[in-house]
Structure formats: structure tokens, C-alpha cells
Amino acid sequence: MSESVAPVITKRRADQDDAAKAAVVSVTSTTRLWRRFSLLLAPVLIVALALVLWFYYQSLGVGTTAQIQVSSALDWDTKLRPQLTQHLTIAFWSTLLVIAIAVPLGVLLTRSGVRKIGPAVLTVANSGQALPAYGLLIIFLALLGQGARTVIVALVVYAILPVLRNTMVGLDSVDRSTLEAGRGMGMTRLQTLLRIELPLAVPVIVAGIRTAMIINIGMATLAFLIGGGGLGITINSGLKLNQDPVLLVGAIMVALVALTFDWLGALAERFLHPRGL
Known part of the structure; x- marks a missing residue:
């Protein structure tokens, strides 16, 4: 009796395994389709929001004498364009410096010789976000004085944690058997890092960079x-003048910058992702 039942049980288990594998493949395919769709949908929404802002800006009659305060605060050549350039410059250089510092440091802290000090370094990096943003700016103002360079240094301290943590997590999540296989093929430690660990950790690292980039764009305000x-x-002018149009234009411009760079980060994460994973 038991011998006749055993093949049936084995077949049922095989069918269950096949069903589970099919479900995993289905979920994976759905996730990939959604990611591709979101990458295509995001620029459409960004362009739509930009067009709405443009038509709203034109409807304000900027450049006329109808609304002198609004016209003065929202002049493109003397106010908005220089401020946008400054905003992008601060966000770009602060994010670039975060990458230049956090990624090599994260790689170093995952090596066997210095791994034990990793938690202590993460605690120090976390202190940047533990402080209020305004307080951090004031501290660096007292140390370095006024100017964009001071803001950039403060933003590097504030946003370094996501990239550092994600770099360490991404490298630590690489399968040890994959590393041993690479070493068994004759790869050196450096070759294993460059050809196996970093490519496999890229999605996690880029996710941390996207987070730091959005933090810097928001903090640059x-x-x-x-x-x-x-x-x-511009946002502060809208608050001081009690002019909602000025406040709205400044806030939407910041949102557009953040959405655009987040989409570019998503593209980088998509195309830098190792094929077959």
C-alpha cells in the first residue's frame, strides 16, 4: 500500500514545486514589466508637470506691471535662472563628493582587516542625519563661513549615510560561494572585487545614491x-511677501528637479544592473 502511495506523493510534490517556480517567474516578470512601465511613465509625468508650470507662469503676467511683487520675485533672467543654476550646482557637487567618499569607504569597511570598525563608522555617519538640517548648516556656517562651499560640505555630511550603508549592504549580500568560485578560477582579491562584488552590488549602491541625491536636492532649498x-x-520670498504664486512656482521647480534626477537615477540603476539577475 505504502509503495503505491509513494509515487503519488512524489508527483504531487513535483507539481507543487513546478507551481511555486511558475509563481516566482510570474511575479518576477510582473515586477520587471512594472519597472519598465514606470521608467516610461515618469518622464511623461515630468513633462506634463513642467508644461503645467509653464502655462501657470505665463498666466501670472510676469514682466508686466499688473503684479509688481510677483513679477520681481519670478523674473526668469535675474531670479529664477540664477537660482536654478545655484541649486543644481550645490546638489551636483554634494552628491558627487558623497559618492567619491562613501563608495570607497564602504568597500574598505567590508574588507576582512577593517570590517570590525564598520559599525562604529556607520554610527559616526549617522550623526549627520541625527542633527536637524538647519542646525547642521549653522554649525558649518560657524566653522567655514557663508557661501555655497559651506552648504556643499554640510550636505555631504548629511547625505553620506545612505550611500555608505548601501555600499556595505550590497557588498555583504554577494553570495560567498560566488566569490569562492571566482577565487577558484584564479582571480585576485582586486579582480574579485571589480568583476564580481561591485557589479552584483551596483543596484543596491545606486539606490543609496538616488536617496542621497534627493536628500541633497531637497536640502539645497x-x-x-x-x-x-x-x-x-524664491520659496522664502513667497512666504515673506505672502504671495502664493511665488511660493508655488519655487516649490514646483524644486519638485521637478528632484523628479528628473530621481528618474535619471532609476535609468542608471536599470542599465547598470547585471544582466541575467
Whole structure:
């Protein structure tokens, strides 16, 4: 009796395994399709929001004498364009410096010789985000004085944690058997790092970079507080003048910058992702 039942049980288990594998493949395919769709949908939404902002800006009659305060605060040549340039400059250089510092440091902290000090370094890096953003800017204002350079240094300290943590997590999540296979093929430690570990950790690292980039773009709105410029000037002008159009235009411009760079980061994550994973 038991001998006749055994093949049936084995067949059922095989069918269950096949069903589970099919479900995993289905979920994976759905996830990939959704990611591709979101990559295509995001620029459409960004362009749509930009067009809405443009038509709203034109409807304000900027450049006429109808609304002198609004016209003065939203002049493109003297106010918005220089502030946008300052905002992008601050966000770009702060993010670039975060990458240049956090990625090599994260690689170093995952090596066997210095791995034990990794938690202590993460604790120090976490102190940047533990402080209020305004307080951090004031501290660096007292140390370095006013200007965009001070803002950039403060943003590097504030945004270094996501990239550092994701670099360490991404490298630590690489399968040890894959590394041993590479070493068994005669690869050196450096070759294993460059050809196996870093490519497999790229999606996690890029996700951390995207987070740091958005943090820096948002934090750059506070740059005006210590003489760093940026679109925060327009937002602050809207608050001081009690003019909702000025406030709205400044806020939407910051949102457009953040959405655009987040989409570019998503593209980088998509195309840098190792094939077959």
C-alpha cells in the first residue's frame, strides 16, 4: 500500500514545486514589466508637470506691471535662472563628493582587516542625519563661513549615510560561494572585487545614491540661509511677501528637479544592473 502511495506523493510534490517556480517567474516578470512601465511613465509625468508650470507662469503676467511683487520675485533672467543654476550646482557637487567618499569607504569597511570598525563608522555617519538640517548648516556656517562651499560640505555630511550603508549592504549580500568560485578560477582579491562584488552590488549602491541625491536636492532649498543661493530664495520670498504664486512656482521647480534626477537615477540603476539577475 505504502509503495503505491509513494509515487503519488512524489508527483504531487513535483507539481507543487513546478507551481511555486511558475509563481516566482510570474511575479518576477510582473515586477520587471512594472519597472519598465514606470521608467516610461515618469518622464511623461515630468513633462506634463513642467508644461503645467509653464502655462501657470505665463498666466501670472510676469514682466508686466499688473503684479509688481510677483513679477520681481519670478523674473526668469535675474531670479529664477540664477537660482536654478545655484541649486543644481550645490546638489551636483554634494552628491558627487558623497559618492567619491562613501563608495570607497564602504568597500574598505567590508574588507576582512577593517570590517570590525564598520559599525562604529556607520554610527559616526549617522550623526549627520541625527542633527536637524538647519542646525547642521549653522554649525558649518560657524566653522567655514557663508557661501555655497559651506552648504556643499554640510550636505555631504548629511547625505553620506545612505550611500555608505548601501555600499556595505550590497557588498555583504554577494553570495560567498560566488566569490569562492571566482577565487577558484584564479582571480585576485582586486579582480574579485571589480568583476564580481561591485557589479552584483551596483543596484543596491545606486539606490543609496538616488536617496542621497534627493536628500541633497531637497536640502539645497535651505542654502539661502547661509548665503548659498538656490531656489529656496524664491520659496522664502513667497512666504515673506505672502504671495502664493511665488511660493508655488519655487516649490514646483524644486519638485521637478528632484523628479528628473530621481528618474535619471532609476535609468542608471536599470542599465547598470547585471544582466541575467
